[in-house]
Each structure stands twice: as C-alpha cells, then as structure tokens.
Amino acid sequence: MIKAILLFTICFAGCIYARSSDSVRYTLEWGADAEHTFYVQMEFNPSNGKYSDVKIPAWRPGRYILQNYAAAISHFQAKDVNGNSLDWHKTDKDTWTIVNPRKGEIAVSYRFYANTIDAGSSSVGKDLYYFNGVNLFMYLPGKEEMPATLLIPALMDENLKVATALPNLQNDRRRFFASSYHHLVDCPVIISSKIHTLKFEINNTPIYLHFQGNYRGNEKTDTWLTSALATLCKEQAAIFKGFPFTEYHCLYLLNNRRQRHAVEHATSSCYSLPEEVTSSIDAMKYGVLGITSHEFWHVWNVKKFRPLAMTPYRYDQEAYTSQHWFTEGVTSYIEELTLLRAGLRSEEEFLQHLANTFQSLDNSYATRIVSPAQASFDTWLSGNKLANPFHRTSFYPLGERCGFLLDMHLRIETKGNKNIEDLFRYLDENYSHPSTGIPEDGIQKACEKLIGKSCKKFFQDYIFGTTPINYDVYLSAVGLTLNTFVDTTESWPKLGIQTAKEASGTLLRVMVKPESDAMRAGLGDDDIIATINNIPVMDVPDDFFTSIMPGDSISIGRIHNFNIEHLTIIYSGKDAPLIYDITPNPDALPLQQNHKTEWLKSRSSHEIK
Numbered sequence: 001m002i003k004a005i006l007l008f009t010i011c012f013a014g015c016i017y018a019r020s021s022d023s024v025r026y027t028l029e030w031g032a033d034a035e036h037t038f039y040v041q042m043e044f045n046p047s048n049g050k051y052s053d054v055k056i057p058a059w060r061p062g063r064y065i066l067q068n069y070a071a072a073i074s075h076f077q078a079k080d081v082n083g084n085s086l087d088w089h090k091t092d093k094d095t096w097t098i099v100n101p102r103k104g105e106i107a108v109s110y111r112f113y114a115n116t117i118d119a120g121s122s123s124v125g126k127d128l129y130y131f132n133g134v135n136l137f138m139y140l141p142g143k144e145e146m147p148a149t150l151l152i153p154a155l156m157d158e159n160l161k162v163a164t165a166l167p168n169l170q171n172d173r174r175r176f177f178a179s180s181y182h183h184l185v186d187c188p189v190i191i192s193s194k195i196h197t198l199k200f201e202i203n204n205t206p207i208y209l210h211f212q213g214n215y216r217g218n219e220k221t222d223t224w225l226t227s228a229l230a231t232l233c234k235e236q237a238a239i240f241k242g243f244p245f246t247e248y249h250c251l252y253l254l255n256n257r258r259q260r261h262a263v264e265h266a267t268s269s270c271y272s273l274p275e276e277v278t279s280s281i282d283a284m285k286y287g288v289l290g291i292t293s294h295e296f297w298h299v300w301n302v303k304k305f306r307p308l309a310m311t312p313y314r315y316d317q318e319a320y321t322s323q324h325w326f327t328e329g330v331t332s333y334i335e336e337l338t339l340l341r342a343g344l345r346s347e348e349e350f351l352q353h354l355a356n357t358f359q360s361l362d363n364s365y366a367t368r369i370v371s372p373a374q375a376s377f378d379t380w381l382s383g384n385k386l387a388n389p390f391h392r393t394s395f396y397p398l399g400e401r402c403g404f405l406l407d408m409h410l411r412i413e414t415k416g417n418k419n420i421e422d423l424f425r426y427l428d429e430n431y432s433h434p435s436t437g438i439p440e441d442g443i444q445k446a447c448e449k450l451i452g453k454s455c456k457k458f459f460q461d462y463i464f465g466t467t468p469i470n471y472d473v474y475l476s477a478v479g480l481t482l483n484t485f486v487d488t489t490e491s492w493p494k495l496g497i498q499t500a501k502e503a504s505g506t507l508l509r510v511m512v513k514p515e516s517d518a519m520r521a522g523l524g525d526d527d528i529i530a531t532i533n534n535i536p537v538m539d540v541p542d543d544f545f546t547s548i549m550p551g552d553s554i555s556i557g558r559i560h561n562f563n564i565e566h567l568t569i570i571y572s573g574k575d576a577p578l579i580y581d582i583t584p585n586p587d588a589l590p591l592q593q594n595h596k597t598e599w600l601k602s603r604s605s606h607e608i609k
Helices: 181-185 219-240 281-287 289-297 324-341 347-362 372-381 395-413 420-431 442-451 456-463 471-478 590-600
Strands: 024-030 037-044 051-055 073-079 088-092 095-099 106-113 123-125 128-131 148-151 161-164 172-178 189-192 195-202 205-212 248-255 261-264 268-274 480-486 497-501 508-512 528-532 553-560 563-570 578-584
Touching: 073 095, 095 106, 148 181, 161 195, 161 205, 161 248, 172 181, 189 205, 195 219, 205 219, 219 281, 219 289, 219 324, 219 420, 248 289, 261 289, 268 289, 281 289, 289 324, 324 347, 324 372, 324 395, 324 420, 324 590, 347 395, 347 480, 347 578, 372 395, 372 456, 395 420, 395 442, 395 456, 395 471, 395 590, 420 442, 442 456, 471 480, 471 590
Parallel strands: 024 148, 205 248, 248 268
Antiparallel strands: 024 037, 037 106, 051 095, 073 106, 088 095, 123 128, 128 189, 148 172, 161 189, 195 205, 261 268, 480 578, 497 508, 508 528, 528 553, 553 563
C-alpha cells in the first residue's frame, strides 16, 4: 500500500485538478499509522480587504456539545502563490486571521491529530483512514455555500477501498466534489483495504451497506440483511411516498469493543458497532436493524427539515433549540414503530420496549424536574461535572415517550383521522426548503393546524412541563392498558441510594436521590457506608432488601471523620422502583381495536417513487 507522506509544501503549478475562483480546494494526506495524523491543504482566493479568516468547527451536527476541534490542529502555515509565508494570528480559539498576499491565492496547510474512532470522529490507524470532514476541514466564514473539491492522492493505490456518499469528480477515484462546505462535511469517508459492501435497490434507488473491519457475515446473512433493510427503508419511505436522494450509503465501522454509536447525514449514515453484530441473522436483527432504522429516519427528520436554530448550520457557536425531543426522541419512536410495521419486531417486543421506556423515565428523579424541552435546550451542558447526577436525563427517551403521546393525541383529537405521520408530512411540505427551519413553536402550531384547535395544554404539560402522565388515557385509544408492579428484586434503590464499591471492596460509596428516604435521614452524595443494621455492608444477606416493609427502620453506619456514625432510615416505600407492562385491554371496544390495527399496520403498500 502506498503511504502518503506529505512534504508540506504547496505547489500551485503542479496542481492536478482545475482551478476555479469560486471554489475551495482541499488535499488530504497522512503519515505513518503511529502518527495518527492527517495533513490538510486548503487553497482559496483571499477575501476583500487586508485579511482573510479561516475557521475550524467547534461542534458537529448530530452531537450538540462543543468539541473544539481546533485542539487537534498544529503546524498551521499560510503561503502565497509563490510559496512565500504569509503573516497570520489567531483571533479566537477557532479562527486564524491571515494577512492577504499582494496577488493570487492563499494556500493554508496544517496537521490534524486523529486518534478517535466513533461515528462522528476521525482516525488514522492500521489499514483505516477515516474522517468526518466537520472535524478537520477549515472553512471560509460567510462562504460556506461555495463549492469545494477534495483530492486524496493515496487513492492511486487500487488496494484501498472507499466508502462515502461524496461524489467523485470526473470519474477520478482520487477526487471528490461537494456543492458546498455543508455538503463536504456531511459526507464521512472510510478508506481501508477491508471494506465489505452490500447493495440493494428500491425502485432503482441504490442503497449501499459498507462494513469496515472484521465482517463475520456470509452469503446467507448478507441475503437476509439486505432483504430486511430493504423492507425497513421501504416502510419509512412510504410515509413520504419517496426518497429525497438518488443513492444512500450506510458506513459501519466494526470494532472489537462494546461501542455502539451512530450519526446521521443527508445521504449517508455512519456507525461504530461491535463486530459481533455481523456474526448471525439474530445478531444482525438486534444489533444492526434498530440503530439503522433510527439513522435512516433522520434522512427526513433533522436533515431534510430541522429546527430553525440549525438553519443554516453555524459551526462556531451553539445552536440553541428546545426541539431535540422531536429530532432525536420522536425518531426513536418511529425507529421502533417502523421495525414493527416492517415485520422485523413482534407486537410483544414493540409494546415491551414502549413499557420499558415509560418505566425507566418514571423511575428517574430527573424526569420530575427536567422537561423534554429543557433537556433539549440544555444539551450543550451535557457531561458537565457540576451537574447533580440525579438531574441528568436524556431527550432520547423523553422524546420517545412524547412521540407516542403526540401520536395518540392527534388520533384522539381527530377521531383517528390524523396521526404523527401527517405531522411529519406537514413539516416536510412546509420546512424542507434549505432556507427555512422549524421555529420553536412550529411543531405545536403544526399539530394545531392538523386537528383544528389548540394544543397548548398538551405542550405545556408534556413538552415544556413535567406533569405526571395518565398513560391509560392514551393507551386506551388503541385498546391497550398499563400494568404496574413494585420491583421486589431491587435493593439499595428502594432507599433512594445508588452504590459503587470502594477500592477496598469492603465499603460502599453512595449517591443519594433527592427527597428520598436516605436523604431525609441525612445521607449524602459521596458518603461511604460501612455497615447496615451493624452488619458489615458486604455481609448483608441477599434477602435483606426483599424483606423490608414500609415503616421499617434501618441503621446505616457511615464513615465520618474516621469514625462510624449511625443514621436511621425510615423506609417509606415511595422510592421503590416500579415495573411496567403494556398489554391488550380485554375490554377494548371494536373501535379501539380498529385504531390499534391502523396504528401498527404496514405502510409499504403506499407508492414509492
């Protein structure tokens, strides 16, 4: 294999591809595997005036937290057309300001340290050269709509395979074309000699599956997987009666860890999955289909239409929106619903998944105080160590529950004539133009348009509020009921305590749920428990927690100033985790049963264009 060791000098006269004053041209190379470094060249016409700015994104679409890719950049240089160095300085952490040359273009070069493998990062390693352009390609602020070309000289080596949705330029596998910077960085690229590619078509629209790494499938699993994904993609596309692309690429990075991660793009999606997911049909069914279903729905929800706050993308600043419960969470709801409709999940599996989502949320203290809208807006604070651990929740499950509630609300208010699919079609028809975006009240107003009356209370209660949910109101619309049971198998959580063993293995460090029995007794975060009812904590019988009843007193010995201090916890039973189960209501009316049939039936008989 040809190793691309870049001599970091940019020569305009020898440039392979044609020059254009209205485009930005990139060249990408890399050094030895152990360096984990990409080498980037960028050529462009200077801005009017004395200076030209180049910037690197601070975050990437699909992950709404500042990641500051500038930290990976080194060896920055700027030169004129004759190779003379140009003065430059940084004006903020993401921006390099260059003194313009007297005439001609500017050539920028820099190195990017790439040693992270997940679905949104970049990596140089053994037989894997993988990148998301949003990590490593600088851009000209205010000129993001300018076309771009990318040259990868190492692709002269025919042993290297390429997986990407980025189109080739002039049938040259080394060169790629992007209609804009947004397009360029929305197409991840995998380069490796180990890429196993599958393909299927739906009405002459090709969809490619690229597996990089130790693919463990065979002809039988290949046939099953392409058939299953074809059915799934057709099921989702039927809701919109067609695809918004001419081809699509799924890029799967197979790892030998337990990492499961995925990122959506307009004409592709990228995944990092354990290689075991390709080992059998059953492993593919539960390891590949669900995550692919989620990312594929993003073709419409968040890529074709998205919040106004992200239209267009501004890569140097946070994009604040309260809508991620919808962009991500409702996508999770559709992910599971379309798997069922495609015959790839049973009704029992679907209902159990729904019940598990409700159960995990209702057993969480955070959902009492953090609404789906707030979790969405505050995503830029996620991972901050200052946050109370019991205040942390995710807009994914919160939004998934909202998706079900909203679907049922639309059905109830219109007597079954409208549902969440009509909502998605409305958003597609009204907000798909590149210059538009869904305003912060756009989803509520779209629902009101569909049902012909106000949805203010629904959105105040369940989207912007944390009002307890009467699930039976919504489940009964489709002939279902929710059954709840106390989880008698749980231990410390019954008292409002989460535990972790100390290094000695004989003590427990705790986190304490606010307003719980343990906190009322005076136990706090990072306290260390040594005994329970004067028994060493590690010797407490397995059946201790199953036998305690509301009103019982429990003596906790905690370490305080090198002594054991005893606290008394009065068990109320209020923190006991619940188990949820959703089942058909035997007393459901025929109309409710008909609504359930309509809710769950396949849409793939719709015309796909």
